[in-house]
Amino acid sequence: MSRVKVGVFVCHCGSNIGGTVDVPDVVEYAKDLPLVHYSEDNLYTCSDAGLTAIKEKIKEHGLNRVVVASCTPRTHEELFRRTCEEAGVNRYLFEFVNLREHCSWIHMNQPQEATCKAKELVRLGAAKAARLRPLEIARAQIKPACLVIGGGVAGLSAAGSLAQQGFEVHLVERNDRLGGLTVDLWKLLPGDRPASELLHTLTARVTKNDNVTLYLSSELNEITGFIGSFKATLSTPSGKKDIEIGTVIVATGAVELEPLGLYNLGKTEGVITQMGLEKMLSDGRKDLGDVVFINCAGARGPDREYCGRLCCAVSIKNARYLKEADPDARVTVLQRDVMAFGTEFETEYRKAMCAGVRFIRFSPDRPPTTIGNDKVTGVRIYNQLTGEESDLSANTVVLTTPLAADSGASDLAQMLKVPVDKDGFFLEAHLKLRPVEFATDGVFIAGAARFPADIGEAVAQGTAAAAKAAAPMFAGEVSVEATTALTNPRLCSGCATCEAVCPFGAIEITQDRHGRPVSEVNAVMCKGCGACAAACPCGAIQQLGFTDSQIFEMVRSLARDGDPSGSEG
Amino acid sequence: MTVIGYMKRSALEGVLGDISDKLEVIAPLPSGDKGAVELRRFEKGAQVSIGPVKPMLPLKTIFLPPVEQIFRFSKSENETTVTASTPITRDRVVFGALGCDIAALALIDEVFLREPVDEAYRERRTRTTIVALACEGQGPECFCASVGIDPVRPGGADVVMIPVKDGFIVETITKKGEQLGTMLQGALRDPTGPQKKTARSFTSTSRSDVDLSAPAGGWSAVWESEAWEDASARCIGCGICTVVCPTCHCFDVHDERHGNGGERFRKWDSCMAVNFTMMAHGENPRPQHRARVRQRYMHKLVYFPENHGAVACVGCGRCAVACPNRTGIGEVADRMREREEDSNE
Amino acid sequence: MNELMMIPLIARIRSIREVTFDTLMFEVAIEKDGKEVPFSYLPGQFAELSVFGVGESPISITSTCTRPGLVEFAVREVGLVTEAMHNMRPGDNMGIRGPLGNGFPVDEMKGKDILFIAGGIGLAPLRGLINYVLDNRSDFGAVDIIYGARAPNLLCFDWEFDTWKAAPDTRVHLTIDAPAAGWNGSVGFVPAIVKELALPPGNRLAVACGPPIMIKYVLEDLAAAGYRDEDVITTLEMKMKCGVGKCGRCNIGAKYICVDGPVFRLSELKTIPSEY
Amino acid sequence: MFHAIRTPGRMRDQLKDMQTRLREIAAAFLERPDALFFIGWEMTPDEKETRPFFARNPRQAQRLVWNDLCHPNPASYLPRLRDREGMIGVAVKGCDARALRELIRANQIERKNLFVLGIPCTGLVDPNTGAIASRCAECQYPVDFDYDETLGPMETPALTVERSAPDLDAMSLQQRRAFWKQELDKCIRCDACRKICYGCYCPECIFEMSDPKWATNRGDLADKIFYHAVRAYHLAGRCVGCDECARACPMGVRLDLLNRSLRDHAKEMFSFDGAGITDEKPLLRTFSTEDPDPFFGGDE
Structure with a gap:
């Protein structure tokens, strides 16, 4: 290796740093640091003049490590790395010292101390820089094919969108027909369009496009690999089928909760769920007599804390249909509060009330009870607003239950190495910033598999997931961060601690040539979070760019030279 | 050898106290709460534990400390100043040294006093007077008599103290011993006839039946032997045998930086350690546990005799006592010789 | 001292x-x-x-x-x-x-033909000996130098080669492991070149230094070519600390590499254990 | 051949019967063509203690013993034997079985290569004092393990032995610091504690590494404290309480207390119930948002 030559560039950041820290003093100090061959200050290192200076000094002094002490790596690290690269120095031989946010801004009133701290920070940065090693960015080819798991509304939207963009799509549906839960629905809000109409449109987009291979009555058995090159095995009616894809969209949907026993569901005739009602309506049955809807059935309680979100709208919709079909029937919705979000649902709520549907609020402390032994005859309700208890006659009681995670979701999650939340729904990478992605690259999420979603949301999310999946497939390759974890097989005991802690499923225990278990990091899947390096009991995993010896060099530099008396550190 | 008098046991601490004004005094002192004994610097007022318990760490610690600074250095601009460390500042006397340990020094001398001489070691050796305690055998593990050591008047001792009733008969052996003798004069009385007789007939119970001799066909015959597999099976490779062994002398060298200077020091090392032979580029010529176990015994029983003419074992038995599995060198030698099928040591 | x-x-x-x-x-x-x-x-x-x-x-x-x-x-x-x-x-x-360490037995080597065999950084200890021999050219017979590395840019001390070639009765045989652009010399591992040259033992000493695997094959080939064990000289490597025979770690059998070596004749090596 | 010190006569006979069966079972195992050896215990030459014994054939199996002096943990030999082809028989008492369970979990040995004989232990005796060994006072076996055979039901014996050790929790911080300084200063860094520990299976200990250099090698008190503290933390949640470290220490450092206090804290703070007993992950390899964090001022 050629001799280490560190160059240090200290930025005034206008007056952001220079106003507090004595920058020229720091530059002078840096000149005497071990292996530092050049040091200068710039008004703005990030300006054209500053960047040009870095490049020129690299050439002039043969610098092979660059330290910039300036604002924050969040905004500027990439810029300086690129500058180094342009001057022929590997981008990972650059080290950022955060003088603005770690020093000048927070010590604005103590300029002397801030200058002292700035020197120490620069010293640590230079010490680490000296131990940096060049790293190579890995690139992964992306196969332009996507596996869509689930043929409900979200899955159909995603598959249709990708197929239209020309990508190969493998759509896997567990049931023998497409459409998911929507198949059993009657009419949809807003507009009272029959559900079958929408399904027809969505299905046609998929079935009429040659890019889509459809697997009905099929399930995903196994999947391995990472973004760009997943290998999946499907079990289909015609046997096992191996496919290779570049991306995966999870759109497995949810199931309607059937809380047997609750409000006598399953025990007393006439107590049904909303899906049961939808089926009846689809079959043309509307003679249900007096109907009482009980909302939040099985939701927002100790066992299941979440709100079903769409339940209120569903009960509003179906209550009105029933009332309109039989104006003499008494139709009542028992609710804890009505979540009719958006103007459309608010209008629907009004329409239902105008049609004569009664809405009565109850308290979870005194929930309604069904009356009737073999067949339901009524509901006893404590009206929270009036404070009165009364009995409502009912020939049918409809429980509005929330959508719940499919019991198969956790197996699928394990297979894909993606997380689920405590209710069993899949957990996206970030609620707001990355709503249709998983933390694992190349795997996306849409629809009710994530959380109860209505049809409109499922369509939107399916299309959004398709857009996200399309981006890397269009690019054809992804470059992956080089600061990944790396196992030293000589030090690895094969204990699999790393495999257990890796949030990205990037570590696998394989066998070395002697047949011993040894950990192997997949650099493409690794996000460089460092969890494995910290957890490894043997010190066998190093986080490139943050290796133990690099960190130690910083600590040693701090301990050794921090005390000017030179006493033992 | 000259008998110079009888010293009462009760006078010992007082005498050592007086001597400690002139010399650094090292003696077996109680250590910890379990009756252990340690060779340490004697300070006035301390109680000496001379007698039945063998110090766990042998006499070599006094001449080859577990950690020893070699030099300090300081750096300025383009200059590095190296200052050799001072091994000891005063002349010293060790009281109550045991025959096995003293004999071991002669073996270490072979290594450290040959060219190039280890100056620190030589200085400690020449400036230390050794007062032996005639040893009647301090445990069932003792077998110095088996390796030709006289535990009563061991070669290498300057003065010998032979236990008799309530005290010791003191004999001087060397010039250095005589000089020390003069410092003891105040505490000495003329010995009585029976005391002299006891001293003359003082014998050790040390076992003389431990056989460290080569197997039939010589040691080279067992180089590839399965017996090493057996010998290493239960050994956990902790190396405590090398720590407590009076003749083990391997060391490692380390540098430490402090500010603009630092130090180089050496530290006991053990051939049982995995990284003992690990090279910078990651290769280890002795990677197997079996090979390390073999190295240890071959060094004591074959290589050392080949290079220096004597087996590097003085029969102190410490290895068997300290070993978590109570395996001593004698047992291993037996197995190598017999190589009976039933072996497992 | x-x-x-x-x-x-x-x-x-x-x-x-x-x-x-x-x-x-x-x-x-x-x-x-x-x-x-x-x-x-x-x-x-x-x-x-x-x-x-x-x-x-x-x-x-x-x-x-x-x-x-x-x-x-x-x-x-x-x-x-x-x-x-x-x-x-x-x-x-x-x-x-x-x-x-002991160094090469230069006095005993005088009057002999010498075959130097080196691989990679193994030329470092031999370079001193080669230059010694060439500086005392008349004391020695024919000199052949076989030197190889993995690639042309890994050949050490390339600035010496021309001087060596120019010395009387001296030949330099360079080789690299695999073909490389701009390399016109031999291609192949060092032992292969040793075999190919097939210099007869006669009055010749062989001095070899290089990676263990190279040494292993070279020694076998020399033996097959009829070189006597005492006419084959090599150097050994082992972890050392003190370098003066006291710290106790560089032994092979009873020999300490630091004081008894690092230079050994094959005949000596045959008397000590084959393992460390 | 048999030295029970405190074990009452009736139980002594029982132990002897178990020993006979142990030898029979080991001998039968060693008849198998794929058997390498059976690891158990034999008496030391002075017959005062036992030590591990690798029986290679049915005849050698007759040297195996089982009694209340069988302290060594045969399971700790298994990691270094994992490359051997063939079956290894191993006798384990409760604490050894806990270690074995952890070793299998950590891929250090494969269950399929082992023949495991479970021995219901009724408490070991300290050969120096004749009293029940301190580790047995808090023993938590029986341990759930898929033994190939056992010498009886793996039940917890009703040992009502008080901890005889100094009560560290009752000490002030200063007293505790003084206690540990004095205790750890006895250490001569011989590494016996590390080498005998079942859980120290790292291919290269960080204390042996030169790059990165985790520790200085000056051997002063600071180094000793660093070594033992790091080792104790490293084993927190993995230590099965076999106390082999304390037994192996030639200087009598109370390493059992150090590890025990970490086990106590693990139980107190994280309700972690000891390694090798459940399939719970090793304590320090999990993270839960509910973990107490008193150090940073979080909830106790």
């Missing part, structure tokens, strides 16, 4: 020359108490070089005792100490203890 036994002298770096991408050659002057002192040694001896505060490493002397002046060490970066050395500049000081 303190400078041998643990207390180093100062080796001041006068210049640094790049040998290969991972090997630098340091030319040093030896100083004691601030004054330059002579340093005499034999071909094949080594010294313990240290970076103060980092540690010591045994490094073979690659310069020639017949050419007074600076002492040269070729250092390949393999660990902490050598990494620290690679970060030094002219004017910096290392510590030095030496010369250590």
Whole structure:
């Protein structure tokens, strides 16, 4: 290796740093640091003049490590790395010292101390820089094919969108027909369009496009690999089928909760769920007599804390249909509060009330009870607003239950190495910033598999997931961060601690040539979070760019030279 | 050898106290709460534990400390100043040294006093007077008599103290011993006839039946032997045998930086350690546990005799006592010789 | 003898020359108490070089005792100490203890033809001997040098080759492991070249130094070609600390590489265990 | 051949019967063509203690013993034997079985290569004092393990032995610091504690590494404290309480107390119930947002 030559560039950041820290003093100090061959200050290192200076000094002094002490790596690290690269120095031989946010801004009133701290920070940065090693960015080819798991509304939207963009799509549906839960629905809000109409449109987009291979009555058995090159095995009616894809969209949907026993569901005739009602309506049955809807059935309680979100709208919709079909029937919705979000649902709520549907609020402390032994005859309700208890006659009681995670979701999650939340729904990478992605690259999420979603949301999310999946497939390759974890097989005991802690499923225990278990990091899947390096009991995993010896060099530099008396550190 | 008098046991601490004004005094002192004994610097007022318990760490610690600074250095601009460390500042006397340990020094001398001489070691050796305690055998593990050591008047001792009733008969052996003798004069009385007789007939119970001799066909015959597999099976490779062994002398060298200077020091090392032979580029010529176990015994029983003419074992038995599995060198030698099928040591 | 036994002298770096991408050659002057002192040694001896505060490493002397002046060490970066050395500049000081080890039996080699066989950095200890032989050319018979590396840019001391070739009755056979652009010389492993040249034993000594696997095959081939064990000389490597036979770790059997070696005749090696 | 010190006569006979069966079972195992050896215990030459014994054939199996002095943990030999082809028989008492369970979990040995004989232990005796060994006072076996055979039901014996050790929790911080300083200063860094520990299976200990250099090697008190503290933390949640470290220590450092206090804290703070007993992950390899964090001022 050629001799280490560190160059240090200290930025005034206008007056952001220079106003507090004595920058020229720091530059002078840096000149005497071990292996530092050049040091200068710039008004703005990030300006054209500053960047040009870095490049020129690299050439002039043969610098092979660059330290910039300036604002924050969040905004500027990439810029300086690129500058180094342009001057022929590997981008990972650059080290950022955060003088603005770690020093000048927070010590604005103590300029002397801030200058002292700035020197120490620069010293640590230079010490680490000296131990940096060049790293190579890995690139992964992306196969332009996507596996869509689930043929409900979200899955159909995603598959249709990708197929239209020309990508190969493998759509896997567990049931023998497409459409998911929507198949059993009657009419949809807003507009009272029959559900079958929408399904027809969505299905046609998929079935009429040659890019889509459809697997009905099929399930995903196994999947391995990472973004760009997943290998999946499907079990289909015609046997096992191996496919290779570049991306995966999870759109497995949810199931309607059937809380047997609750409000006598399953025990007393006439107590049904909303899906049961939808089926009846689809079959043309509307003679249900007096109907009482009980909302939040099985939701927002100790066992299941979440709100079903769409339940209120569903009960509003179906209550009105029933009332309109039989104006003499008494139709009542028992609710804890009505979540009719958006103007459309608010209008629907009004329409239902105008049609004569009664809405009565109850308290979870005194929930309604069904009356009737073999067949339901009524509901006893404590009206929270009036404070009165009364009995409502009912020939049918409809429980509005929330959508719940499919019991198969956790197996699928394990297979894909993606997380689920405590209710069993899949957990996206970030609620707001990355709503249709998983933390694992190349795997996306849409629809009710994530959380109860209505049809409109499922369509939107399916299309959004398709857009996200399309981006890397269009690019054809992804470059992956080089600061990944790396196992030293000589030090690895094969204990699999790393495999257990890796949030990205990037570590696998394989066998070395002697047949011993040894950990192997997949650099493409690794996000460089460092969890494995910290957890490894043997010190066998190093986080490139943050290796133990690099960190130690910083600590040693701090301990050794921090005390000017030179006493033992 | 000259008998110079009888010293009462009760006078010992007082005498050592007086001597400690002139010399650094090292003696077996109680250590910890379990009756252990340690060779340490004697300070006035301390109680000496001379007698039945063998110090766990042998006499070599006094001449080859577990950690020893070699030099300090300081750096300025383009200059590095190296200052050799001072091994000891005063002349010293060790009281109550045991025959096995003293004999071991002669073996270490072979290594450290040959060219190039280890100056620190030589200085400690020449400036230390050794007062032996005639040893009647301090445990069932003792077998110095088996390796030709006289535990009563061991070669290498300057003065010998032979236990008799309530005290010791003191004999001087060397010039250095005589000089020390003069410092003891105040505490000495003329010995009585029976005391002299006891001293003359003082014998050790040390076992003389431990056989460290080569197997039939010589040691080279067992180089590839399965017996090493057996010998290493239960050994956990902790190396405590090398720590407590009076003749083990391997060391490692380390540098430490402090500010603009630092130090180089050496530290006991053990051939049982995995990284003992690990090279910078990651290769280890002795990677197997079996090979390390073999190295240890071959060094004591074959290589050392080949290079220096004597087996590097003085029969102190410490290895068997300290070993978590109570395996001593004698047992291993037996197995190598017999190589009976039933072996497992 | 303190400078041998643990207390180093100062080796001041006068210049640094790049040998290969991972090997630098340091030319040093030896100083004691601030004054330059002579340093005499034999071909094949080594010294313990240290970076103060980092540690010591045994490094073979690659310069020639017949050419007074600076002492040269070729250092390949393999660990902490050598990494620290690679970060030094002219004017910096290392510590030095030496010369250590036995060196080549130059007097007994006189009057003989000599076949040098080296691979990679293994040329470093042989370079001193080769130059010694060439400086005393009339004392020795025919000289053949077989030297190989993985690639052309990994051949060490390439600036010497022309001088060596120009010496009387001296041949240099260079080889690299695999074909490379711009390389017109032999291609193949060193043992293959040894076989191909098939220099008969006769009055010839073979001196080999290189990676263990190369040595293994070379020794086999030489034996097959009829070389007697006492006419084959090689150097051994082992972890060392003190370099003077006291720290107890560089033994193979009863032999200590640091004091009984590093140079051994094959006939000696056959008397000690084949394992460490 | 048999040295029970405190074990009452009736139980002594029982132990002897178990020993006979142990030998029979080991001998039968060693008849198998794929058997390498059976690891158990034999008496030391002075017959005062036992030590591990690798029986290679049915005849050698007759040297195996089972009694209340069988302290060594045969399971700790298994990691270094994992490359051997063939079956290894191993006798384990409760604490050894806990270690074995952890070793299998950590891929250090494969269950399929082992023949495991479970021995219901009724408490070991300290050969120096004749009293029940301190580790047995808090023993938590029986341990759930898929033994190939056992010498009886793996039940918890009703040992009502008080901890005889100094009560560290009752000490002030200063007292505790003084206690540990004095205790750890006895250490001569021989590494016996590390080498005998079943859980120290790292291919290269960080204390042996030169790059990165985790620890200085000066051997002063600071180094000793660092070594033992790091080792104790490293084993927190993995230590099965076999106390082999304390037994192996030639200087009598109370390493059992150090590890025990970490086990106590693990239980107190994280309700972690000891390694090798459940399939719970090793304590320090999990993270839960509910973990107490008193150090940073979080909830106790």
